[in-house]
Amino acid sequence: MPLADRIRPTTLDEVVGQQHLLQKGSMFRGIVESGDIPNMIFYGPSGVGKTTVARIIAQNTHKRLHKLNGTTASTADIKAVIAELDTFSGIDGVILYLDEIQYLNKKQQQTLLEFLEDGSITLIASTTENPYFYVYNAILSRSTIFEFKPVDPPEVKRAVLRGFSVLSEQLGYPVHCPDEVADYIAVSCGGDVRKSINAVELLTAGAGFGDDGSKTITLEQAEQVAQRSAMRYDRDADVHYDVMSALQKSIRGSDPDAAVHYLARLLAGGDLLSACRRLLVIASEDVGLAFPQCITIVKACVDSALQLGLPEASIPLSQAALVMATAPKSNSANAAIQAALADVRAGRTGDIPAHIQDAHYSGAKKMGRGLTYQFPHDFPDHYVPQQYLPDALRGTTYYQYGENKVEQAAKAYWERIRKNRGQK
Structure with a gap:
């Protein structure tokens, strides 16, 4: 038996970490000590005490205890637990300790619903994956989720x-x-x-x-x-999305130190492609028109990184992250397209004005296409007022100039041009 199992705690007081749950006077501790155990799902990374706490709780009840692991349990195993409810040993109910519940499919999880509902089975489940993504919603609604955290x-x-x-x-x-x-x-x-x-x-x-x-x-x-044991990263697990989110929010928040930290976590996990894709997105979503050339710089850094491969790829990607973290920010491009997409998805479109419809084919004039279109390059400042949006959306504004010198300069330019044309 591995040492970790030989010295596994047998009481809540022996468990290290998780004091937000286990300290005396806490809600969780009170529930456990009351003996009235609800359906519970323990969520958190590996090796932080989920299984240990679940075993301690289960062994201190007067109900029959069954243990299953989602990686090996079959529907027949679940039905065998249910069958025991009609026997003398299951007369007081059953506690089912289900480790790695995320590996059970939807049908297997549904098998338990009726018995969770009437209280004949009390479920204590653990998972390393976000239960809101991997556990059937009907199970979630009948359970209380407790999050376990990495131990200090x-x-x-x-x-x-x-x-x-x-x-x-x-x-x-x-x-x-x-x-x-x-x-x-x-x-x-x-x-x-x-x-x-x-x-x-x-x-x-x-x-x-x-x-x-x-x-x-x-x-x-x-x-x-312990060469790399401190790395807790899985490209398919929650921590992947947490690191990606932290990277983008750190750059958006103009914190260069946090930006390179989370980039380093991605790269140390070997996830070069995810880092490249996210940096490209940030260049347009969060820096955008405040520094329009940024996307060109980031694209060049990403191309260099993909050509170099790891570990050298970390250098141009660090450059990209730091350029964006220290750049002025604008999300006006993202806000504009999201507003436009909302109208399109809601069916607020309308016909394209005839004068800007395609008119290059024979017969277009007979159909009224492009007859009154004015070519902007034939006018001073390469601009002439004319309608471009459909009639149903005439006067709609999607783009709002950001509060940065680049966009404010563009705004001032177009205000002057339109004023010269007698427009507001």
């Missing part, structure tokens, strides 16, 4: 030191872990307690004996074992 390093350190202590006792010889090494392991695991305990077990196995028959873990050894 000081709390992880407690588990690390306990792991070394238990191993020393079980192996029959001392295993010494200097304080700075325990700190390093606690930080490098990225908030994953299970990962830190696995590192403890691996380091103990790999360390050599000293003259006194003991083992001492060195910082160099810890660095070798």
